[in-house]
Structure formats: C-alpha cells, structure tokens
Amino acid sequence: MKAGTLDWSTFRHQYLTRDRVLGVVYLTFAVLIWWLFFPNIEPGASAKFGLNIVTAVKPPPLPDLVVPARPAVLFLGFIAAFLGGWQLARGFREPQAVLGVILIIFLVAFLLWATAGKSFNLVGMLASTLLRAAPITFGALSGVWCERTAVINIGIEGMMLSAAFTGVVVASATQNLYWGLVAAVLTGGLLGLVLAVLAVTFRVDQIIAGTAINIFAVGLTSFLSQSWLAVRQDLNAAGNFKPIPIPVLAQIPILGPIFFNVNIIIYIMMLLVVLSHIVLFHTRWGLRMRAVGEHPRAADTLGINVYLTRYISVTIGGMIAGLGGAYFTLGSVGRFDEVMTAGKGFIGLAAMIFGKWTPIGGFIASVIFGFADALQVKMAILRIPIPSEFLLMAPYIVTIVVLSGVVGRALPPAADGQPYVKE
Amino acid sequence: MTAPEVAVEAQPQPPVRRAFWRQAFQALLLPVLAIVTALLLSSVFIIISDPEVVALWREITVAPGVALAASWEKLRLAYRAMLEGGLGNPALIWQGFQTWVTTGDATQLVKSLEAIDRTLVYSTPYIFAGLAVALGFRCGLFNIGAEGQLFVGALAATYIGYSIKGLPLVIHLPLALAAGAAAGAVWAAVAGVLKAYTGAHEVVTTIMLNYIAFRLSDFLLTGPMKRSGFNPVSPPVEESAWLPKLAPDPLRFHSGFFLALLAAYFVYWFLWKTTWGFEIRTVGANPDAARYAGISIARNYIIAMALSGALAGLAGTSEILGVNRFMAQAFSSGYGFDSIALALLGKSHPTGVVLASLLWGFLRAGATRMQSAAGIPIDIVQIVQGMVIVFVAAPALVRFIWRVRAVQEEGETIFTRGWGA
Known part of the structure; x- marks a missing residue:
C-alpha cells in the first residue's frame, strides 16, 4: 500500500x-x-x-x-x-x-x-404502558422459565391464545372469573407439558414443535370460536377483573394509580417477576434449572434429573403463558376474538432476549415495548401528521431494532435448544 | 473421474428397481402415517363441532349405538364432501366427457372439473411458498415470514400491473413477476442481513416484518394504491400483466401452476447443481465446517433469505396476476403460514414440496366444500396442519403410535438451530 x-x-x-x-x-x-x-x-x-x-x-x-x-x-x-x-x-x-x-x-x-x-x-399513558406491558411480561417470564433449562419456547403465542379462549369460556360458563383464570393457567400448563413431551422425550426440533403449537392453537381456537362461540354468544361474555385499589399505597400521587390500582392479573404479574428472580437466582431449584440449561451433562453427573427439571420448568413456563392469555380476555376486554394475541407472545420472546434471559431484565424490556405500544395509541388520539398504520408498526420496529442492537452481546444459556440424550 | 466408478462397480449391487421401491416406501411411510394420524385425530374435532352429535354423546350410556352411528354419519358426510370438493365426482367427470365427445357441449365437463381446478389453483401459491420455506431450511434458516413477503410481493406486482399501461404482454408480465419476486427478496433480505451481522434471530424478525408488511399493505390500500370508490382495494391489473389462463371460464386454472413447477425445478437445480447451492447446503448442515472451509456464512444467510423471499413474493404475485387481478386487504388467507407445514412434510425437497402442496390444495378445496356442505369451519385445515407438523417433525412419535420400527438410521434433517449460530 x-x-x-x-x-x-x-x-x-x-x-x-x-x-x-x-x-x-x-x-x-x-x-x-x-x-x-x-x-x-x-x-x-x-x-x-x-x-x-x-x-x-x-x-x-x-x-x-x-x-x-x-x-x-x-x-x-x-x-x-x-x-x-x-x-x-x-x-x-x-x-x-x-x-x-x-x-x-x-x-x-x-x-x-x-x-x-x-x-x-x-400518567394515563404510563398506566396504560404497564397494562400493555403485561402480556409481554408474561411472555418474557414464560420464556425465561423454559429457556433457563434450555428448552426454546416459540409456542408462547399459541399457549396465550388457547388460554385466552378457555379462560373466557370457563369464566362465562361458571359465571366466575377466578375459575376462568384457573382454566387459563391449566391450559397453558397443558400446552407446556405437550411442548416438554415433544422437546424432551421425543427430541423434536424445539422451534418446530413451538411453531406447531402456534398453528394448532390458531386453528383450534378459530375453529371452536366459529363452531361454538358464534352460536353460543353467552359463552363469550365473561366480563373482566376490576381494579383493586390497595389501601394507602393507591393514594400516592403518580405511582398510586399506575401500580397500586390495577386488576389482579397485573398484581400477579408484578409478584411473578420478583418471585421468578428469587427462585432462579436464590434457591436450590433455580441453581439446578440453570445448571441443566448451561451444562446438562455435568448436571446429570451430579445427580440432577435433567428430564424432570425440564418437564417441570417448561410446564411452569406454560402456566405463566396461560396467565398472559388470561390477561387478553379476563384482564382486559372480557371476550375472545380470533387471533387476538397479535404477536404479543413473540414480542415477549424478544423482551426475554433483550432482558438477557433474566426476569427483571425481561420486565424492563417489556415495559419499553409496552411504552411504544401505549405511545402509538396516544399519538393517534393527538392526531399528529403520521398515518396511523405507521404508528401501529412502532412496537414491531422497536422489537427488531432492539433484537438486532442487543442480541449480539447477550448470550443464551449454553445448551439452549439442544435436546439432551442421557448416556 | 473414472476411478470411483470402477470402485462402485466392483461391489455387489442389489437389484436397482427393488432398492428404489424400498427407498420410496421408506421415504413415504412416515409422512403418510403422519397425515393419516392427523386426519384421524381431527375427526374428533369434526365430531365435537356439531352440537347435535355432542348431545347424543351425552346419552352414550343409554344409547351407545345412536351416538356412534351419528358420529359415523357425520364423518362420512364430512370426508365425502372433502373428496368431492377436492377431486370432484369421477362419475360426473366421465359423463361430462362423454357428452363433450358426442355432442361437443363442454359445459357439463367444465362444471365437473371445478373441484380439480380449485385444488390446482390453490396449490399454486402453496408450491411457491413451500419452496421458500424449504430453501430457508436448507440453509438452517427458519423463514416464518413467508406471509409478509407474500404480501409485499403482491403489492409490488399489483403496482407494476396497474400503473404501467400499454406494454405488450411479453414485457409487462415478466416485469410484474420480477417486481413481485424482488420485493419479497428485499423484505426477507432484511431479516437475512440482521441475522448475518447482528445475530437477531430470523424467527422473531420475520414475524415482526410480517406485521409491518400487513400494516404497510393496509396503508397503501387505503391511501396511495386505493382505487377510486369506497372499498380499500387496488385498481385492476392491466390485462397485459395477467398470467394467461389455460381453461375456459368458470375454471380459473392459469399458467402460474407451471411457473411454480418450473420454480421447483429451479430450486432443485440451484441447490444441488450449483456452487452457490452447495455452499448454502453446507452452511445449513454444519456452519462450523462451512466456516473452516472458507465459506462466508453471512453471505449465504443473506442469499438464502433473499431467494426464499423471492419465492414467497412469487406466491403472492401468482395469486394477483393469475387469480385475483387486483389486491385487497387480507387477500392471502394464510398461504405463507401453511408453507411451514409444506416444507416439513416435503422434507425440504422440491419434489416433496410439490406433492405436499398438491395435497394441501386438495385439503383446502375439500375443506371449503366441507364448510358449505357439512357446516364444518374451514379452520379444521389448520388443526390438521398443526398435527401434521408435529408428527412429521417427530418421527419417533409416529413410530411410537403405529409401532413401526426404525429400519435404518435415518439422516435426521436439521431444520433450525437455536438462538445462536
């Protein structure tokens, strides 16, 4: 030169x-x-x-x-x-x-x-941010629970959708929202168990197993909603959980209305973020989960049952996704619409990656996505000179930008996505 | 190059024909069993979709025969509707053919061929989209974004189709096809570039790009590309950009079907007969080995994704130029998502994808008829799909259900690989 x-x-x-x-x-x-x-x-x-x-x-x-x-x-x-x-x-x-x-x-x-x-x-927008972050947070937490034991869960979206469906149907049939919540959690758990059977026992490619769950869930809920709910409108009218103000705390200016005057699903969400963090990083069970996710062979050698650990975590992950599903129907609009989750499960996965596979990081990332979503709605109300379709793209664009800007440095659990074959 | 041939000849060879049939049997056994299992399981959903039959099942202890007979009748009706909707009634076709030969009146024949016509027309975009996903799988990429690429391709083809006037067909049609393919390629290449240079996983980015594509199409069809009038649809495509029709009028069979077969051959030729294809398959099979061999993984991710997007774009383009001739919101009804099942079912091989697409076209045509004749929601197709994906992706599960022993060590196809790589 x-x-x-x-x-x-x-x-x-x-x-x-x-x-x-x-x-x-x-x-x-x-x-x-x-x-x-x-x-x-x-x-x-x-x-x-x-x-x-x-x-x-x-x-x-x-x-x-x-x-x-x-x-x-x-x-x-x-x-x-x-x-x-x-x-x-x-x-x-x-x-x-x-x-x-x-x-x-x-x-x-x-x-x-x-x-x-x-x-x-x-403050109205910040309150709406937390609500919009809720399904994403559940998605992220579900992902953390599954992926910390090295099972990739792409099926969160489908689990949420199915849980949203059973939640509203059971709540309408029993006239009790809490039974609906239980049904939603069980549905999510059941699909989590299905994923575990496919991914752990039959060693199906995990991303494909999750995709199958998604397609199946979309098909089944649309099918049942057309063949049943169209006829039995009474099964699709559950009402929704009302906000429960916490005495004293709800009186705090700004913070009170945002955090302490919300419905039970949001309280569960905040509790779960803390709980997941404690379980994952401060208990024996959490240590085992992480060991199974990072180096299953070593964990197995030390006497940890790799398969059982994965089964339990993935089922719990499914149940958390089920709670997220319940949010769509019982936590907000009170009725089921076809494909109502609109990609929130996938955004939850992006939040999990953004949050580096930790519960608290995932929650913070979800709040950012929730903010983008809430902002988009408020901007449409303010009538700024940007077409509404472009505002609607905002959360998805933010997801892509965040994923491409951050994931290069964030490392997934070492064994993520790999089936384990016991010797 | 002669030395290896001598070596092969020296070995005792099994009779070629028997080996071929045995291989074909082995290759087809599990997919067929997977489909059969999925159809059997979806029968359960067909039964519970009918409240009257469910009511009879409530009294199963009192009158077990009635419930069983009603369920059987329901299933018979449903599957018969599916067969007639997808293939037509052979007796009617034969009758129509005879009338045509004797009197020259083709109306009856044309009417009896409507079912097959529908199957072929449905399977055309399936072939394109299935090839798109299959090509991605061969490079270790899971392109869930075929639906979005299909929309973008359709938008571009529509725009070229109606905005340019007065061109001859030989220029206008290829131009519109190229626009559709290029738009799909660019849309998918975004995910490819992000994957190659930042590690953003294509499953999430392509899904996000799907939603962005849908919003973009909403925006264009309600604004810049809207036809004058009330409905949010594009102006009609000029006749010079139509894919020529190959059948008389109520039938819709068009040349896009043969274009799709051509694309299948192209994918085969590209992947197995060119250096680029070899590199793509190497990256898909073992990225580490590819890297050590000096193959650029980033480059191949981008090429594979762009080609995959081009094929998906053509799926939308062939629908616009061959069937609809204008673009409407939500025109695709899920061809892009179904293509995942097609690629899996076809084991990511062009021949397999074409066969799977024909089957899917048949299922869809049949399900449409099932909905009108037996009142079963068309979403049953998606239920079947979900189960087919599970069973095809889990050969162990099918073997477990049907007690089929693994005859030989199957080369487990690697489809995707986690978040990393």
Missing part, C-alpha cells in the same frame, strides 16, 4: 471505531431534534402534561405540568449535542447506556412536539 492513500479497510479499522460512530450518532440525534421538531412548533406554544387520571380512588390532585415547548426542545437538542461532543472528545465509559439516554431525550422532544398547543395525560 502506498503511503498517503487511504483504502476502505484501513479507514474502517483505524478511524471508524465504535466510539466515534456512536459520537456521530449522538450528534445526529441532536441535529434531528433541532431539524424535525424545533421549526415545527408554533412559537410560544406550550405542552400540557396531565398528571392525574380519573379512578375510583383519588389521590390528592396534582397541577398539570406545563412546559414551553420551543425552548425545551432547543435545550434538549443542546444536551444531545453536548453528549455527542463529549463522546467524540473524551469518550464515555458506557456509551451504550448514553445511547439509551439520547433515545429518551429524543422521545421527550418528540412528545413535546406532538403535544405543543395541546394537552396530554402523562
């Missing part, structure tokens, strides 16, 4: 380092904020964010948060530009985390632009 010339590979390896690229990315966001949002806000318009929602239990009302939109957006742009400059000049130790901060800044600027001259209920 002649001195003075610069070919692409030298350029790429010497000058195009990840830190520099990220610095440019931060600066780009700053420019985008100034270019997209700032000129498009009426001068003097202010964005009004509501901090109260109307519920039966009223925490002391808070005044609305009023922000002058233009100066605020200008200021946010400056912060992003500063971070970008700092990254290029000095470098951050955790550039990925800073990227998260930049994205949040961009989002806030977006909200200011969308709300300028209007008002927008912030």
